[in-house]
Amino acid sequence: MTGHHPNDDPKGVIIINKTVSVSSGTVAKLKVTKAELSPYLNLANGNFSWKAQDDDGSLSSDWTPTKGAPGCRFVFDPNRPSTPPGITSSQFPDGSDGWPATTGSVRSEGSFTLSSGGVNDVTTYEYWTDPTVRTATPGSAGGSVTIKFTPTTAGTNHLYARSLDKAGNKSDTADYLFYANGLKAADKPGDINGDGHPDMYGIDKNGTVNRFYGAGNGTVTQASSPASTLSWTDARITHRGDWTGDGYEDLISLKHDAATNTDRLWIHPNTGDGFACSNDCAGDEHGQRELTVYDPANNHWQGADQILAIGDVDGPLDLDNDGTFDVPGYPDLLVKQGDLLWLYFGAPDDRLDTDRDPILIGNDGWSKYTLMAPGNLWGDERVDLLARNTETGALYVYVGTGDDGDGLADESTRLDTGSGFTSAYIPLVTSPGDADHDGVPDLWLTDDTGHLWFTPRVTKGDQPFQDFGGGWGDYQTIS
Numbered sequence: 001m002t003g004h005h006p007n008d009d010p011k012g013v014i015i016i017n018k019t020v021s022v023s024s025g026t027v028a029k030l031k032v033t034k035a036e037l038s039p040y041l042n043l044a045n046g047n048f049s050w051k052a053q054d055d056d057g058s059l060s061s062d063w064t065p066t067k068g069a070p071g072c073r074f075v076f077d078p079n080r081p082s083t084p085p086g087i088t089s090s091q092f093p094d095g096s097d098g099w100p101a102t103t104g105s106v107r108s109e110g111s112f113t114l115s116s117g118g119v120n121d122v123t124t125y126e127y128w129t130d131p132t133v134r135t136a137t138p139g140s141a142g143g144s145v146t147i148k149f150t151p152t153t154a155g156t157n158h159l160y161a162r163s164l165d166k167a168g169n170k171s172d173t174a175d176y177l178f179y180a181n182g183l184k185a186a187d188k189p190g191d192i193n194g195d196g197h198p199d200m201y202g203i204d205k206n207g208t209v210n211r212f213y214g215a216g217n218g219t220v221t222q223a224s225s226p227a228s229t230l231s232w233t234d235a236r237i238t239h240r241g242d243w244t245g246d247g248y249e250d251l252i253s254l255k256h257d258a259a260t261n262t263d264r265l266w267i268h269p270n271t272g273d274g275f276a277c278s279n280d281c282a283g284d285e286h287g288q289r290e291l292t293v294y295d296p297a298n299n300h301w302q303g304a305d306q307i308l309a310i311g312d313v314d315g316p317l318d319l320d321n322d323g324t325f326d327v328p329g330y331p332d333l334l335v336k337q338g339d340l341l342w343l344y345f346g347a348p349d350d351r352l353d354t355d356r357d358p359i360l361i362g363n364d365g366w367s368k369y370t371l372m373a374p375g376n377l378w379g380d381e382r383v384d385l386l387a388r389n390t391e392t393g394a395l396y397v398y399v400g401t402g403d404d405g406d407g408l409a410d411e412s413t414r415l416d417t418g419s420g421f422t423s424a425y426i427p428l429v430t431s432p433g434d435a436d437h438d439g440v441p442d443l444w445l446t447d448d449t450g451h452l453w454f455t456p457r458v459t460k461g462d463q464p465f466q467d468f469g470g471g472w473g474d475y476q477t478i479s
Helices: 034-044
Strands: 047-050 072-075 086-088 110-115 122-128 134-136 145-149 155-165 174-180 200-203 209-214 220-222 236-238 251-257 262-268 289-291 306-311 332-337 340-345 359-362 369-375 384-389 395-398 415-418 428-433 442-446 452-455
Touching: 034 047, 086 174, 110 122, 110 155, 122 145, 134 145, 236 306, 251 306, 306 369, 332 369
Parallel strands: 369 428
Antiparallel strands: 047 072, 086 110, 110 145, 122 134, 122 155, 155 174, 200 209, 209 220, 236 251, 251 262, 262 289, 306 332, 332 340, 340 359, 369 384, 384 395, 395 415, 428 442, 442 452
8 A cells, every 4th residue: 555556656565465354245344553554654645545356266356446547545644733723813812811902892703813833734724612613724735714703702702723634633722712892882672683673582383492683674584593502392482681791682581391390480691693592502601590589489480371571670779768779770570470460670690589579560360461571662761561462452551650560560550552462363472662763662473374564653553564474373482
């Protein structure tokens, strides 16, 4: 075995000449070891070939490939690249000595140059920031290549890379530490990708949670990939507000845990583009976080049929009335458990009774309602509630008036704002808030034919519905 057989080239050298005995009709295998090839590595420049022939003990076949033809070539290189690749970026400088004075921000694209570290036979680079490994090819062996990456995590980030030679040998991994500045302002309520427009999640019949980006005119476009790699069948979902402190709007879910036979509330951190992390994102900061309570008696979401991230009901709190806020504003949660409606107050420690116990704001009749969070409808800095009666089809506005959820379940002050929204005709409905930026809240809904509709100016009723087409009949939920 060399690049040439001696029968074909007088410079060729036979390294191995062996006979392998096999039963007729079976496959012959021969293992060639590193020790057998290494002495000839420089002579062959890593290029080897082989030929074979059949022999039945009396007659032999022609060689394959035939005499005079090149052998079946392979490349052997036992030496992997001796150093890991170099990584540099002007937008996101090396942060190994701490946070640089000047660095880029989340959602801003950066260029990162991968170089060979002085290894001349590097032909490919592999790089990753999450479990997905990508490749980049330099223009020539040993050359550098520039890749693009947009960080979505504020603070510490890592870009990992390794180089490969033509035989596929891999170098050690380079770990490039860099920092990204956070958002200057939190994303607007309902916006999951930072473009300023309310967006939507939906769980299809297979349990896939998809993300749909709003365009600012009421229309939505499905993202090219789902919002999770896991199954979300039978999950309750909601989103309105940042629950993790990074400025991104997070997804909240209520899922049944078969192992404990309990329903559990989860925060799914948003990676900045609407991907809702469970345990399928890189970094501990992106792992799902359970929402729970200190006092087990305050857990009222067992068997709940809807959860709703309504926004910040009580705002920042001045607990001792000294004129200074002691507790910053934080998103709050409604839980509809049968006929009961509970208001929970969020806190940074992911406990829903840290500063305040939940309040029962509705004590009867809520099982026949679907709740929606349109935000603040009246310019009074109080969040409001939309609710549709699944049986009668009536649509109501409940006007929020106080820190304890005052008005959000008060039938005496609610406003009748629509009709015909029965669950038989409208299986699914949600409010993005103001999806078309005209100052009036809107709805997205599905009808009994499987079409998705945009209902603009729902509290005014002065604009026609817009049909976005079919394919929605098998969706389990939208939010």
